[in-house]
Structure formats: C-alpha cells, structure tokens
Amino acid sequence: MTSPIPIPTLYRATYLHTPRNPFTHPDALDAQPDGGLLVQDGVIRAAGPFADIRAAHPDAPITDLRGGLLLPGFIDTHVHYPQVRVIGGLGLPLLDWLDQCALPEEARMADLAYARGVARDFIGGLIGAGTTTALVFGSHFAGAMDAFFEEATRTGLRAVTGLVVSDRLLRDELHTTPQRAYDEGRALIERWHGAGRTLYAVTPRFSLSASEGILDACAALMRDFPGVRFTSHVNENTREIQTVRDLFPGARDYLDTYERAGLIGRHSVLAHNVHPTDRELSVMAAHRCTAAHCPCSNSALGSGFFPLRRHLDAGVHVSLGSDVGGGTGFSLLKEGLQAHFMQNLMPGGVPLSPAHLLYLATLAGAEALDLPHTGSFEPGRAFDAVHLNPAPGTPLDAVFRHAASPERALAAAFATGTPADVARVWIGGDTVLGD
Numbered sequence: 001m002t003s004p005i006p007i008p009t010l011y012r013a014t015y016l017h018t019p020r021n022p023f024t025h026p027d028a029l030d031a032q033p034d035g036g037l038l039v040q041d042g043v044i045r046a047a048g049p050f051a052d053i054r055a056a057h058p059d060a061p062i063t064d065l066r067g068g069l070l071l072p073g074f075i076d077t078h079v080h081y082p083q084v085r086v087i088g089g090l091g092l093p094l095l096d097w098l099d100q101c102a103l104p105e106e107a108r109m110a111d112l113a114y115a116r117g118v119a120r121d122f123i124g125g126l127i128g129a130g131t132t133t134a135l136v137f138g139s140h141f142a143g144a145m146d147a148f149f150e151e152a153t154r155t156g157l158r159a160v161t162g163l164v165v166s167d168r169l170l171r172d173e174l175h176t177t178p179q180r181a182y183d184e185g186r187a188l189i190e191r192w193h194g195a196g197r198t199l200y201a202v203t204p205r206f207s208l209s210a211s212e213g214i215l216d217a218c219a220a221l222m223r224d225f226p227g228v229r230f231t232s233h234v235n236e237n238t239r240e241i242q243t244v245r246d247l248f249p250g251a252r253d254y255l256d257t258y259e260r261a262g263l264i265g266r267h268s269v270l271a272h273n274v275h276p277t278d279r280e281l282s283v284m285a286a287h288r289c290t291a292a293h294c295p296c297s298n299s300a301l302g303s304g305f306f307p308l309r310r311h312l313d314a315g316v317h318v319s320l321g322s323d324v325g326g327g328t329g330f331s332l333l334k335e336g337l338q339a340h341f342m343q344n345l346m347p348g349g350v351p352l353s354p355a356h357l358l359y360l361a362t363l364a365g366a367e368a369l370d371l372p373h374t375g376s377f378e379p380g381r382a383f384d385a386v387h388l389n390p391a392p393g394t395p396l397d398a399v400f401r402h403a404a405s406p407e408r409a410l411a412a413a414f415a416t417g418t419p420a421d422v423a424r425v426w427i428g429g430d431t432v433l434g435d
C-alpha cells in the first residue's frame with residue numbers, strides 16, 4: 001500500500017530570511033512584504049511573492065499569517081541546559097559565578113526527577129523564544145542527558161548535545177574519569193545520535209577542568225563516531241585563560257589544548273573567544289570551526305568585547321548563542337541587539353544591520369552545526385519558523401503596523417521583541433508552540 005501524498009499548506013506572511021551570508025554578500029536579505037511559502041511534509045517546496053506561489057498552487061489551503069513577521073526559527077549555538085533555573089546571577093566574573101551560581105545547581109542534576117523538571121523548563125524556554133535548533137551544553141550526569149534527549153524528542157526540538165565531562169577543579173560530584181567519559185559518551189551516542197532530530201556533541205566543559213587524558217577520551221569518541229559534533233569554551237575570561245596557560249605549559253595557547261588532542265575541525269563550535277590570539281584565529285579559520293558569540297553573557301559576566309572584526313578578517317565563522325544561564329535569557333532577538341550595541345560601542349566594531357542580526361540568529365547557526373536543511377526559507381529546507389505577532393497596543397505592534405519596509409520591522413523586532421511576541425513556532429512543519 002502506498003501512503004497518501006501529504007496535502008501542502010500555503011503560508012501567507014510578511015517573511016524575511018537570509019539565504020546568503022550578509023558579511024560576504026551585500027544582497028543577502030530576502031524580504032517579502034506579501035510572501036508565500038508552500039510547505040509539504042514539513043519541507044518548503046516553493047517560496048516567493050504570494051501571488052506567484054498562489055498562481056502555481058491554486059488549490060493549496062492557505063494559512064494567513066499577515067500582520068506579524070515570519071522568520072526562520074532561531075538557532076542558538078551555545079546554551080546550558082542545567083542553568084535555566086539560575087539565570088540572573090549578576091555581578092560576578094566567570095570563575096566566581098561558576099563556583100557560586102552555576103556549579104551548585106549543576107550538581108543537583110544528579111537527581112533524575114530534578115533533571116526531568118529542568119529539561120522541561122529549559123526546552124520550554126528555548127521554544128518559547130522561537131528557537132527551533134540548539135547546540136546545548138549538557139549535564140555532567142548521563143541520566144540527566146537521557147532525560148534531556150527524551151524531552152527534546154517529545155517536543156520535537158532539533159537538539160545537538162552531549163554529556164559534559166571534566167576531571168578537575170570543579171567539585172567532586174561533577175568529576176569523572178577518561179574511561180567513564182568514553183563509556184558513557186559511547187552509550188549516549190549509540191542511543192541518541194541521529195535518532196529523530198537529535199545529534200550528539202562531545203563536550204569537555206573547558207580545558208581548565210579537563211586533563212589531557214579526558215581530552216584524549218573526547219578525541220577517541222570523535223574518531224570512533226564520525227559525524228558527532230564537538231563543543232566547548234575558549235578564551236572567555238582573562239583569569240580563566242591564565243589558569244589554562246599554567247595548567248598546560250606545553251600548549252601554544254588555549255586553542256592548542258584542544259587542537260593538540262585533535263578536537264578542532266569543521267564540526268567544532270567554541271563558545272566566546274573574546275580574547276583570541278592571531279594564531280588561534282588563523283587555526284580556527286583553517287579548520288572551518290565556529291566561534292559562538294554570546295553578547296549578553298559577555299556583558300553580564302564582564303568577560304569583554306567580542307572582536308568580531310578580527311574574526312571576520314581572519315575568516316572565522318561566527319554564530320550566536322544565548323549562553324543561558326551566564327546569559328540573561330533565551331531570546332536570540334535580545335542577543336542580536338546586544339551584539340549590535342557592543343559592536344557600536346567598541347573601537348573598530350562592525351556595524352551590524354538587521355540582515356546581519358537575522359543571519360547570525362539563523363543561517364549562521366545552521367552553517368556552524370552543518371545542518372544544511374535548516375536556517376532559511378529556501379525550497380528544500382525544513383519549515384522551521386517563528387511567527388512574531390505582538391499583542392495589539394504594544395509598541396512593537398505599532399511599529400509593525402506603520403513600518404516603512406519589512407527590514408524596518410525586522411530592526412524593531414530585534415530592538416524590542418521578546419518571547420511574549422512569539423505567537424507560533426514550527427519545527428519540520430509541526431507546530432510546537434501556538435496554534
């Protein structure tokens with residue numbers, strides 16, 4: 001028996017996306033004031049002016065989303081699952097914040113019932129902000145990771161994540177051994193990598209809490225399971241960097257602690273990189289790995305100004321992360337705005353247009369994670385989307401109703417949009433929020 005052909009839906013909306021990279025292509029933004037997206041079986045089959053798509057598909061049922069903005073779902077490339085309940089620990093630099101705010105909460109994830117509740121809070125926060133794909137920094141506990149993967153599967157989130165491993169300088173409950181890191185990682189990869197919408201990311205917390213032995217165990221997983229992703233932190237805070245220098249006297253720099261272990265490549269995403277050397281930037285570019293820029297976290301923890309210009313000049317790929325809970329919330333609109341502010345304020349900063357912000361929040365993440373079926377509305381990609389539709393009477397609603405162009409409305413969405421403006425979210429054509 002053949003299965004019935006799914007009926008397509010034609011979405012009518014003001015939509016914007018960046019099918020190209022605006023840092024390298026001047027006309028990267030595609031804005032359709034009255035656009036049409038034909039979606040069948042969760043995949044975009046046609047996109048363009050509504051009148052054209054309608055003429056070619058006169059019988060497709062229409063879902064009318066006019067009045068707001070339809071954007072590709074946001075892609076958060078650095079966000080910590082166990083930290084959703086400790087957002088807002090303001091006023092501390094990184095290492096003190098880890099000791100006093102983050103790590104005590106991360107130790108509670110040993111309790112599976114607690115972890116399940118955190119997984120629900122966390123994924124609810126992501127989807128509620130319009131995020132449809134995330135590279136998630138996991139928990140130190142394998143049971144908590146199973147709980148996360150189960151919740152991601154239940155909700156339909158696209159998630160790339162893995163067990164966080166460390167064997168020094170955190171607290172005893174969070175430490176493991178190289179052998180256990182390998183064995184638990186292997187079991188999780190076999191259960192979850194490529195299952196539905198989930199992928200695995202090998203995740204040493206940072207070199208400060210990782211011996212060479214545990215980095216080697218991570219590299220063994222990467223070798224034994226091609227296709228898994230790699231993520232960690234790098235060059236976030238000057239005290240952290242000095243400590244890593246002291247711990248790895250043979251390494252050329254912070255990046256080299258990962259590079260020597262064989263952990264840097266096309267599927268590596270390193271969070272922060274606020275204080276890189278030129279050598280580190282050139283190695284990152286050569287390996288085509290990504291720096292995940294987390295501007296709210298960099299501001300809240302006082303880590304510093306992200307040298308975007310130096311990354312772009314060196315040819316390093318850059319994406320965006322919320323870094324909850326060092327960051328201040330899940331909204332990539334807010335991260336985009338904070339990136340814009342910081343580039344405005346720093347000498348030699350890069351002026352960021354609405355197209356740059358949209359790219360950083362969407363396609364840049366798809367490129368970082370090597371997920372070419374996500375990140376834009378080009379035909380052939382999954383229908384992962386967020387509909388921003390502010391409540392009547394709000395300032396954003398007023399701007400939307402009077403904006404001179406979709407691009408101006410997009411700028412306003414970054415300037416004042418919040419999760420309260422997220423009316424509906426789709427992943428792979430499935431509605432995961434709103435109706």
Ligand SMILES: Nc1nc2[nH]cnc2c(=O)[nH]1
Pocket residue numbers: 080094098102205206233236297323326
């Ligand atoms: N921002 C941030 N940096 C880190 N470096 C190591 N762990 C963390 C963390 O949880 N948050």
Ligand SMILES: [Zn+2]
Pocket residue numbers: 078080137233271323326
């Ligand atoms: Zn982080």
